[in-house]
Amino acid sequence: MKRIGTLGIVALICACLAAVPALAGNVVGKVTYAGAAPAPKPIPITKDKEVCSREPHVDESLVVAADKGLANVVVYIKDAPNAPKMAIPAKAPELDQRSCKFHPHVQIIPAGGTLDILNNDGILHNIHTYPKNNPPINQAQPKFKTKMPIKFDKPDTIKLACDVHTWMSGWLIVAPNAWYTVSGPDGTFKIENVAPGAYTLSYWQETLGTQTAQVTVAASGDVKADLTFPAKK
Amino acid sequence: MPAKNEEYARSVPLLNMVFALCSLGLLLGTLWMVWDDYYRSWRPVQRQFQALTAKHTEEALRQAEQAVNQEELKKIQEELQAVETRSKEKRKQLDELNEKRKRNTVRVYITDTNFKNTKSVFDAVRFAYEELAHQHSPRAAKKLEELHEVQKKLTEYKLANDQALTEQAEIKKQTEALVGDRAGLDMKRQDLLAAVDRLQKKLDAVAPKGLVMRAFEHVRNAPLLDFMAPDLKVQQVVLDNQNKDINFVTIPRVDRCQTCHLGADQAGYENDPQPFTTHPQQEIYLASKSPHPVDKVGCTVCHRGLDRATDFLDAAHWPDSPEQQAQWVKSHDWHPKEHETSPMLPSRFIESSCLPCHQGVVHIPDAKKWNHGKDLVERVGCYGCHKMKGFEGLRKAGPPLTRLTWKTDPQWAYPWIENPPAFRPATWMPRFFGLSNNSSPADVARTQQEIRGMVTYLFEKTEPGGFPKLPGTGDPPRGEKLVTSVGCLGCHAVARLEKSPPSLRRRFGPNLDGIGSKAKPEWIYAWVKDPKAYFPETRMPNMRLTDREALDITAYLETLKAPEGWKPGIAEADPKLQDELVKDQMRARMMEEEVEAKMASMSEHEKELYLGQRMITRYGCFGCHLIQGFETTPPIGTELSEEGSKEVDRLDFGFVHIPETRQDWITEKLKNPRIFDEGKVKSPDEKLKMPLFNLTPEEREAVVTVILSMVKEKPQMASTYLLDSRHKALEAGRRLVQEHNCQGCHLLDGEGQDIRVTIARQLMEEGLGEEEADSRAVAFSPPYITGEGARVRSDWLFRFLKDPTPIRPWLSVRMPTFGFTDEENNTLLKYFTALSQSDFPFETPPVQPFPPAEIAAGKKLTSTDYFNCFSCHQQGARKPEGDPSGWAPDLALARSRLRPAWIEDWIKDPQKLYPGTKMPSYFDPGSFETSGPDDVLGGDENKQIQAMRDYLLTLGSDRSGS
Structure with missing residues (x-):
């Protein structure tokens, strides 16, 4: 009884906080690439062709839309000690290795959360991580293991690979807080519920590295931040 | 009494005065002598140490007191108090019970004594009966009757004793029920305060409290009385095995260093100043369980200096740096001790003391600087001009100049x-x-x-x-x-x-x-x-x-x-x-x-x-070079085999002002080999001719450490580090490993794979991030081979060393052909097996046919539906799909190449045997029992691994038909 009471009070406070219009704004914008859009480079499939060729494979390391919008850019607020922790969702986020390709190519998951790695290809995959802070993983995922949950404790930027299918490449961002997002195929992004203040906005792309921009978030409403990566040398 | 007017040759009052003054002088002189003999520089040092120990103990006591679970202590004390109160309240009943207990105690004693006495009578009668029965005596029957009689009595007494004991327990129970369990509570209280009590006792011993105890301390350390049981005294270890040459006679070393260095072998003084600091690395030095226990090895064998000295200057301390020297001059009026042939070694050269006992090894464990120096001596080729013990028979350091x-x-x-x-x-x-x-x-x-x-x-x-x-x-x-x-x-x-x-x-x-x-x-x-x-x-x-x-x-x-x-x-x-x-x-x-x-x-x-x-x-x-016409010319330099013992006066310091020690001379000589010619008048042919070597200050210090280690004194056999046959095999192998620089490419014996940095660099140039490049470089470098003796069969390794064939298709780096002789090959085989503690030389391949059901299960597990091994591994002529850089070793070689036990360990947890390997883990070490498929061999992971091992061992043999 007592426990439920406490929980109820906590829930009530949470509800109140949610109901009261919080002092928070959103950072919205679009990331563009200043250089020429590279032509999509097809990846030759050399192994398990029957399964892997179910989808077309192109190099995803730099995907630029017709209007120069840049996909798969991780945009986040740098040095944000007051940022809330990213909530761990009830259903774990998934990383699918469908047709020998990581879906999605870049994914953000909360620190301390679990990632379900799926293999519905019916062949052997092998998830191999190259982390900075978390322990490295080199785990085989044979046909009979369709789902493999793996927990990531520390904030990190992790390169994903598969030694069986050497072309497979993906990135996992283990976020320390909620003010992280990844740009869509058209380059647009939105970081929601940012407490008002002046911040440094960082944006990272796997082949272009990290850039920063300044942004001031108001007590409510959207602040626009259009970001650009200079052309690769 | 002489009469007043008697005459004397001398004036009596004057003589009295003279004698009085003489006796006074004699008395003062004696006192001064006693004081001078008594007052030694180590006494105040020991007093300081006592104070320091008291301080540490007090601190520890405070901490122990804080660590005591106060709540529990309070509870116990309250309970004890309650027991006390109840005892007073129920005085009468308690007295009765006590009386009863006393009476019963007597009963217990009597019955127990009766039982024990009767037991001995019983044993005696039984012996007598057995003797008679053995002799078939007619008296045996009677004796047997007697025996039964005694046995009956014995049973009675046992019963009586049991009853008494039961009653005793009952009384105890009643007492506890009446007032409580005092003894149990006392015990609990003692347990809780054990650490505090121990420290309190220690504190009482090191810093006695109370006037009487303090006075006693002074008395027992007083001059002349301190022969009985002083607590300030010279501490020494006599080292029968460590002799010291004092010209024409050798005497055992008697190290008195611990008279002042009192904390050296005790933990807890790590952060205290010298002379009390705990010696670093107790697991290696001084501790009784370490390889160098202080009571067997002492101090001066490594540190040098005068063993019997109990004074800072007498002991021939030597500063480690100019700063330390300045500090010592201030605190101890330090100056070099005159005529001391073996002053202490500055600690930066301390590893030069290892060699006399650690002979015949390629590297000395943990002696990083000495090992580095030895490698450098071999690389620059000092032994080409200077004869050096331990460097004989090495190839000339430079290339031949004959072509x-x-x-x-x-x-x-x-x-x-x-x-x-x-x-x-x-x-x-x-x-x-x-x-x-x-x-x-x-x-x-x-x-x-x-x-x-x-x-x-x-x-x-x-x-x-x-x-x-x-x-x-x-x-x-x-x-x-x-x-x-x-x-x-x-x-x-x-x-x-x-x-x-x-x-x-x-x-x-x-x-x-x-x-x-x-x-x-x-x-x-x-x-x-x-x-x-x-x-x-x-x-x-x-x-x-x-x-x-x-x-x-x-x-x-x-x-x-x-x-x-x-x-x-x-x-x-x-x-x-x-x-x-x-x-x-x-x-x-x-x-x-x-x-x-x-x-x-x-x-x-x-x-x-x-x-x-x-x-x-x-x-x-x-x-260093082979030159026609000089094939047999002897080397031109001074022999260095005993350079570490060379008298300092035999070194020519010329007009150069540096501290007159061996280490300073050798360091200076390496820094500027011609410096001691400065200011001298010499003909060109007389001039010094040692060349200048391209060494950094750190490298020079390492080389000096090696030269200082080459001393005349030979320790006795009992104190040297003796190699057993396994270690001899290891050292012979290490010699070859060193000569062929195996560790330049391979991680072996905990060291090496220096090539990996270049491979990581390559990978980064190909566009990989730093983490990925570093991590992948492990798999793209020559393999770790520390466990090679457990991994591969000796006969395979023998053939491989003679004529290497590629094993790992993804490697661009090649195992070269070294052209080892059969003997060298065997040395390496013995080395690898000794390193892995595995059997040498040969392991017979399994000849028994494996059960077909098991082989079928193994085959199934390796198939595409399960572990899909051949997605990456070659199998003889059957190659995997894709680029060879993604392939893995040929499993058809497993039978002739691998040891079966290793295959099992490998499949179970490859990352454990080879951190960073490309081979993925199939079985999760964290949840091993559930990580295999459930529908093969009843889901038993161990059986699955064995089945795969056995299946792999059938591959590549003609008998399997594949």
Whole structure:
């Protein structure tokens, strides 16, 4: 009884906080690439062709839309000690290795959360991580293991690979807080519920590295931040 | 009493005065003597240590008190209080119970005594009966009756005793029920306060409280009384095994260092100042369970100094740095102890004390600096000129000069001899000219003629012949790719490729800078194809390069040119000066007339040759190089085998003001080998001639450590580190590993794989991030082979070492052919098996046919539906799909190559055996029981692994039919 009471009070406070219009704004914008859009480079499939060729494979390391919008850019607020922790969702986020390709190519998951790695290809995959802070993983995922949950404790930027299918490449961002997002195929992004203040906005792309921009978030409403990566040398 | 008017020869009152003064003087003198004998510098030190220990103990006591669970203590005390109160309240009942208990205690005692007495009677009667029965005596029957009688009594007494004991327990229970369990509570309280009590006792001992105890302390340490039980006293260890040579007689060492260094062997004084600091690394030194327990090894065997001294200056302390010296001068009025032949070693050279006991090993465990120094001595080749015990039988450090014309030309050799680092800054070849005692214009003019002579001699005394023209032209970029990928960089460095200074193992072979300005392309081509053809003793292995590859590498190496500003060429001849020099040399060996006659008979060229030969003799070039005409000439340097014991007065410090110690002299000599000539008047031939080696200050210190370690004193057998047969096998292998620089490529014995940094660099250049490159470099480097003895079969390894074949298809780096002899091969096999503690030499392959059901299960598990092993692994002629860089070793080789037990361990947890391997984990060590498939072999993971192992062992054998 007592426990439920406490929980109820906590829930009530949470509800109140949610109901009261919080002092928070959103950072919205679009990331563009200043250089020429590279032509999509097809990846030759050399192994398990029957399964892997179910989808077309192109190099995803730099995907630029017709209007120069840049996909798969991780945009986040740098040095944000007051940022809330990213909530761990009830259903774990998934990383699918469908047709020998990581879906999605870049994914953000909360620190301390679990990632379900799926293999519905019916062949052997092998998830191999190259982390900075978390322990490295080199785990085989044979046909009979369709789902493999793996927990990531520390904030990190992790390169994903598969030694069986050497072309497979993906990135996992283990976020320390909620003010992280990844740009869509058209380059647009939105970081929601940012407490008002002046911040440094960082944006990272796997082949272009990290850039920063300044942004001031108001007590409510959207602040626009259009970001650009200079052309690769 | 004498009468008043009696006469005396002397005035009595005066004499009385004189005697009184004398006795007083005598008394004072005695007191002074006693005090002087009593007051020693170590006494206040021991007092300080007592105070320090008291401080630490008080602190520990405070902490222990805080750590006590106060709540529980309070509870126990309350309960005890309650017991007390109840006892008072129920005084009457308690007294009754106590009375009862007392009575019953007597009963217990009586019944117990009765039982024990009767038991001995019973044993005696039984013995008597058995004796009679054995003799078939008619009295046996009667005795048996008696025995039964006694037995009955015994049973009765036992019963009575049991009853008494039961009653005793009952009384205890009643008492507890009445007032509570006092004894149990007391016990709990004691347990809770155990640490506090122990520390309190210790504190009472080190810092006695109360006037009486303190007075007692003073009395027992008082002069003259301190022969009984003082707590301030000299601490010493007598070391029967560690003798000390004091001229014509040896005596055992008696180390009294711990008289002041009281905390050295105790934990807890790590952060206290000297002399109380805990000795570092107790697991290795001083602790009784360490390999160097203080009561067997002592202190001065390693630290040197005077063992029996109990005073700071007497002990011959030696400062580690100028700062420490300044501090000591202030605190102890420090100055070098006169006539002390063995002052203490500054701690930066302390590892030089390991060698006398650790003989016959390649490296001394944990002695990093000494090991580094030893590697450096081998690399720079000190032993070429100086005889050094332990460095006998090594190959000359430099290449042979007997086929010089095949490789290079005089235009290159002249400036190289004159100043090697100008051509190749990181070379091991030392510099002889342009140093502090031969840089004046006159010296330069003379040395130019000397070098001319040497070059002429070397290029004249060379085998005729040369290498054929190149069979084609190579492609430098392709050559660079080969140099950076096939494994050259495990032993060689190229300055333009390096991001940080290469490690010592990567400086095993010469650094390749400028090779294109030095060696002829034909020589490079022939050399990389087959090094032993040119230099049979070379350590450079055969990389099994194709003609095409060798051409490409040659083309690339040709692009590595000399640094800007370096010019080939030979100094002008100066016949007049040359004549002078030649005459000077001759005069030392013949009469003036003979000199003139000989000079007149010689051509210019002959004179040049003569001068060259004399100069090669003088500088000792043949110590490191094989030179025609000098094949058996003995080395020119001082023997260094006992340099660490050499008397300091036998070292010539000249006019140089440095501290007069061995280490300072040797350090200075290495820093500037000609410095002790400064200010002296010497003829050119008398001048010092040791060359300048290209060493950093750290490297110099390491080399000095090795030279200091070569001492005359030999420890007794009992105290040396003896090698058992396993360790002998290990050391023999380590010698070969060292000689062939295996660790330049492989991680072995906990060290090596220096090549990995170059592979990570390559991967980063291909566009990988730093983490990914570092991580992938593990898999793309030559394999870890520390566990090779457990991994592969000895017979396979024997064949592989003779003729390596690629095992790992994804590696560009190649295992070279070293050309080991059978004996060397066996040494390596024994080494690997000793390292892995596995069986030597051979393990019989399993001959029994495996159960077909198991093999079928194993086959199923390796199939695409399960572990899909052949997605990456080759299986004989059956190759996996995709690029070979993604393939894994041929499993058809498992049968002949791998040890079955290893296969099992490997499948179970590859990352444990080989952190960073490409092989993914199939079984999760964290949840092993559930990580295999459920529908094969009943889901039993261990059985699954065994089935796969057995299946793999059937592959590649004709019998399996595959």
